[in-house]
Amino acid sequence: MSDAGGRAFAPLIPRAPARALPWLSVVAGSAAVPLVPVIAPAPLLPPCGLLMLLAWRLLSPFALRRWAAAPLGFFDDLVSGQPLGSAVLLWSLCFLALELVDTRLLFRDFRKDWLLAAAAIAFCLMGGRLVALPLTAPVDTAILLQIAGTALLFPLATWIAAAVDARRNYA
Incomplete structure (x- = not known):
């Protein structure tokens, strides 16, 4: 009568924390990179906050509101040391572009999501460089x-977002 994983009796996460999990995962991704004790002469670490934001947007479009890129980008600017407002602008433009692509594409699969994420990552990193x-x-x-x-780490970010999304099934 119960499933093999024992999830039939697993407690559900209440509604408010379940809605906060996508936000918290993006904030954790943004805060994780500055905490890594690596001193590099060139930018080598991936922007994990951007990766998580794109993973949530492409995996579950309604998990984050359309305006969510602005405050999350502001937090990323605060912890990453980029000029204040750069991630706010670039992440918001990526969200708008993904909305436009969503209205034009008839269907999407993981390869298209990966390509869209790679283009958004390239846009944000080159824009941040400029x-x-x-x-x-x-x-x-x-x-x-x-x-x-x-771009090669995007499947890992999508897997993390999918695992969090499966856990946050609220009643």
Whole structure:
């Protein structure tokens, strides 16, 4: 009568904490990167907050409101050291672009989501480079490596978001 995993009697998360889990996972992703004790001369660590934001948006479009990118980007700007307002603008533009793509595409699969996430990651990282650094700074190769590495980590972020989403089934 019960399923093999024993989830039939697992307690449900109340409604308010269940709605806060996507926000908390993006905040945790934004706060995790500055806490990693790595001193790198070039940007090598992926923007985990952006990864989680894109994973939630592409996996469960109604988990985060359309305006959620602005306050989450503001928090990311505060903890990452980027100029204040850069992630607010870039993340909001990514959300708007994903809304536009959602209205145009008839169906999506994981490969299209991965491609959309890679384009959004490239847009945000290149836009952050243009905002934070002078044009003559020799960081283009490092930014391209960071874009490639971050795009390759998108399936892991989607898996984390899916695991959290499965846990937050509220009544």
